[in-house]
Amino acid sequence: MFLGIDLGTSEIKFLLLDEAHRVHATLGEPLSVAQPQWLWSEQQPHDWWAATQRGLDRLAREHAAAMAQVRAIGLSGQMHGAVLLDAQDRVLRPAILWNDGRSGAQCATLEQRVPTLRQIAGNLAMPGFTAPKLLWVQQNEPDIFARTARVLLPKDWLRLQLAGVAVSDCSDASGTLWLDVGARAWSPALLAATGLTLQHMPQLGEGSAVSGQLLSTLAQRWGMPDDVRIAGGAGDNAASAIGMGLVRPGQGFVSLGTSGVIFASTDQFLPNPDQAMHAFCHAVPGRWHQMSVMLSAASAVTWAARQFGFQDEPALIAAAMTLDATARNQAPLFLPYLSGERTPHNNPHAQAGLWGMRMGHGRADIAYAVLEGVSLGLLDGFNTLRPPAHGQAQSLSVVGGGSRSADWSQLLADALGVPLTTHEASTAGAALGAARLGWMAAGGDEAQVCTVPPVLQHFAPRAAQHAQLQERHARFRALYKP
Secondary structure, eight states, X not given: OXXXXXXXXXXXXXXXXXXXXXXXXXXXXXXXXXXXXXXXXXXXXXXXXXXXXXXXXXXXXXXXXXXXXXXXXXXXXXXXXXXXXXXXOOBOSOEEOTTOOTTHHHHHHHHHHOTTHHHHHSSOOOTTSHHHHHHHHHHHOHHHHHHOOEEEOHHHHHHHHHHSOOEEEHHHHTTTTOEETTTTEEOHHHHHTTTOOGGGSOEEEOTTSEEEEOOHHHHHHTTOOTTOEEEOOEEHHHHHHHHTTXXXXXXXXXXXXXXXXXXXXXXXXXXXGGGTBEEEEOSSTTOEEEEEEESOSHHHHHHHHHHTTOSSHHHHHHHHTTOOHHXXXXXOEEEOOBTBBOXXXXXXXXXXXXXXXXXXXXXXXXXXXXXXXXXXXXXXXXXXXXXXXXXXXXXXXXXXXXXXXXXXXXXXXXXXXXXXXXXTTTTTHHHHHHHHHHHHHTTOOHHHHSOOOOEEEEEOOOHHHHHHHHHHHHHHHHHOOO
């Protein structure tokens, strides 16, 4: 049995998996986000640990027999967050999260200090990344920065609580701007640009390798064996790819979660930083991935459902689908930048908007505009991928909460011009991938572990709809003003 723990933004998810690929249990513990100022987004690390303990206590009560068979734990989590610790590993301030936009000025400073940053890190300096957050702390909270002895990513801080070791993996570390992504090693030059050294960093390993062992007191508390290994783990999207078995070149997915992601596995380091496309290490050795990220995807649909009086997201999608081709072509255009945007604009100040409203438009038109706008934003991201990921994709899997909607999946296939598939594990995602990484750390073979789950539905792009969406996309692109 293998346990996956995924530290998300809105909840921590837990999943128990056996060697027959059967999921024995899943559950989640909710989290809240603080936004004390405009552009700020923070969480208290101790809230993560409290939620982790609650979740594992529940598993121990409700699934004691399965917990007694756990051989390894895998961790995944929200990327880019900055957890600052003092010399005694005490948390110095709330963690600054991936969707925090306060450090825009510091990004420009980093690029000036290290002109080769994009080539080393494979990415632009963006406010979401970890390094500019530390430069912001240095400039705005110098007392806290002076006391900082260690910086950990969110899931790696959980590892510190579970195993007492400070370790990260290459996929999650790729999102810091401190990693030489091609070499899969910390970069002293990038660290120095934020006033840090290798001593501030955790040890680095591969996601499928052993990083430590569960503390004996915790193993006893949760009824686990006394030799439970903890895998290196992965950032959330790389973990989702592991969960879907997407580890070989040419495989990839579209994620419809809080944010929207296009992910493509590669066997080479293929950066395209000028268009804000991410080139990161994958969670298994010798593999990398390309990734585009938009900051408001399913969250934009949730926002619109609430603001425009729909009962829920499925009701909004159902209303959008009542429009025929003519009405869709006359619908407003929606720019989905409710939280700024990353790929391809790299603009935390980007704003959302509805354009082309007319007296005859109703809620169904607005519903379609929002659903289409998110889809066109994902098309923007898809177009930043470099060959062979772009233009040669045989198909992409759809994962995340939005994958439950067949109508949205079809709209996405039409927009991207690529066949899409949904799978039995489409919504399990990162927690399943974390459990699989634990399985590999316990000796499981990659080919045996990283299988693709059975297909539920297949969505082929339709020529007429694709052509119409390409024309709509050109108008969508023309509306954006930096």
